[in-house]
Amino acid sequence: xxxxxxxxxxxxxxxxxxxxxxxxxxxxxxxxxxxxxxxxxxxxxxxxxxxxxxxxxxxxxxxxxxxxxxxxxxxxxxxxxxxxxxxxxxxxxxxxxxxxxxxxxxxxxxxxxxxxxxxxxxxxxxxxxxxxxxxxxxxxxxxxxxxxxxxxxxxxxxxxxxxxxxxxxxxxxxxxxxxxxxxxxxxxxxxxxxxxxxxxxxxxxxxxxxxxxxxxxxxxxxxxxxxxxxxxxxxxxxxxxxxxxxxxxxxxxxxxxxxxxxxxxxxxxxxxxxxxxxxxxxxxxxxxxxxxxxxxxxxxxxxxxxxxxxxxxxxxx
Numbered sequence: 001x002x003x004x005x006x007x008x009x010x011x012x013x014x015x016x017x018x019x020x021x022x023x024x025x026x027x028x029x030x031x032x033x034x035x036x037x038x039x040x041x042x043x044x045x046x047x048x049x050x051x052x053x054x055x056x057x058x059x060x061x062x063x064x065x066x067x068x069x070x071x072x073x074x075x076x077x078x079x080x081x082x083x084x085x086x087x088x089x090x091x092x093x094x095x096x097x098x099x100x101x102x103x104x105x106x107x108x109x110x111x112x113x114x115x116x117x118x119x120x121x122x123x124x125x126x127x128x129x130x131x132x133x134x135x136x137x138x139x140x141x142x143x144x145x146x147x148x149x150x151x152x153x154x155x156x157x158x159x160x161x162x163x164x165x166x167x168x169x170x171x172x173x174x175x176x177x178x179x180x181x182x183x184x185x186x187x188x189x190x191x192x193x194x195x196x197x198x199x200x201x202x203x204x205x206x207x208x209x210x211x212x213x214x215x216x217x218x219x220x221x222x223x224x225x226x227x228x229x230x231x232x233x234x235x236x237x238x239x240x241x242x243x244x245x246x247x248x249x250x251x252x253x254x255x256x257x258x259x260x261x262x263x264x265x266x267x268x269x270x271x272x273x274x275x276x277x278x279x280x281x282x283x284x285x286x287x288x289x290x291x292x293x294x295x296x297x298x299x300x301x302x303x304x305x306x307x308x309x310x311x312x313x314x315x316x317x
Contacts, residue, residue: 002035003035005033006033006034006035007033007034007035007087007088008034008035008081008085008088009034009035009036009086009087009090010039010081010088010089010127011023011026011036011039012039012092012119013039013040013068013092014040014092015040015041015042015045015046015049016045016049016193017190017194017237018142018187018192018237019040020038020048020049020052021238021241022092023053024056024241025238025241025245026245027056027061028060029060029245034060034088035060035062036061037086038053038062039064039077040066041065041066041067042065043065046063049063064081068119068120068122069114069115069119069122071122074122074123074126075126078126084127084130085130085134086127086130087137087138088137088140088248089138089139090140090142090244091119091123091124091140091141091142092142093115094116094119094142095112095116096112096157096195096198097154097157098153098154098198098199099202099205099207100153100210100218102209103207103209103210108156112157112160113160113163116157116163116164117160120141120164120167120168127139128180132180135178135179136179137179137180137181138180138182138183138248139182140182140183140184140247140248141182141184141185142185142187142240142244143161143164143186144161144186144187145186145187145188145258145266146158146162147161147164148267148270149267149279152222152287153218153222168182168184169255181253183247183253184256185244185247187260188235188258188259188263189234190234190236191230191236195230199226199227199230202223203219203223221288222287225287233262233263235259235260239259243257243259269282
């Protein structure tokens, strides 16, 4: 139970990666300003979080089961919070999907949207009425630069993030009238066990029904380039957690929060040309015409940054 003066923070998807680090970072706040409710679909996977939380577990951090894909689970989770009072909701739960779109079934696509889009909508719908009554609250959504700029072979994942960005951009206007803030956190590549495993798995997969050229472009062109970008520009879950903490502690939190300054020029390409040609042609040339040059550039960037620029997070104030 939260102590007087503590803000109640509910976070989805805390079994590993970004969600785990956000939960632990807030629970370890030196001023003990937060009572963290870390959630995950399967509490059997709680060990990593409990270990990382250390002596904060059971004090400033507690666990609840939550499946964002289930209306009943979402309602039950919020009902288990004292007075249904949540000051800050951090929507972090998400799934990825990578590969040639011809090889992805409609059911797989629906599963991505069920978590990445409808899961966020369920959570917001459940906490929003109480926040409106109190005329107070902060909703944080873990988005991605792929919610701003499409990335080849990430078609479905990108679409789910675009949908979420549009929904939240629309909601933010209404919520301001009730003194509720809505903030998007937009990381680029982040080094997590999930990302590493997904990259390894897709490289080994066969893609029946997909033409040989597309498979070759995916495995021999896109995947090596993607690995280069991850190594040169990737951040850690700790970086994203620090960024998220800055956002919720800001007196005037921004709506969009890019966590990686190296991605700003890439996103700017899209808005520099209203026809869309500049960004599409730039990414095409980088991937298919200047692949070797891109590899060299990423290698140089990795050496020059020495992690300091890659770990540079936003300063909302």
